[in-house]
Amino acid sequence: xxxxxxxxxxxxxxxxxxxxxxxxxxxxxxxxxxxxxxxxxxxxxxxxxxxxxxxxxxxxxxxxx
Numbered sequence: 001x002x003x004x005x006x007x008x009x010x011x012x013x014x015x016x017x018x019x020x021x022x023x024x025x026x027x028x029x030x031x032x033x034x035x036x037x038x039x040x041x042x043x044x045x046x047x048x049x050x051x052x053x054x055x056x057x058x059x060x061x062x063x064x065x
Contacts, residue, residue, distance in 0.1 A: 014043075 024042075028035040 024035055024039055028038050031038065
């Protein structure tokens, strides 16, 4: 029995800077991988490797003693 790949869903329509699109196109051409597949892989890697931000504590005014 064949294992099926998980279904991918379009979550966001991202707006990116033109410089990012140019770099993606150059990287895609160099690797011989379609831009959409490369962009999806890079985005997935970035999201899965992101670490949660450290909890920020509120600044307290200096105590008067």
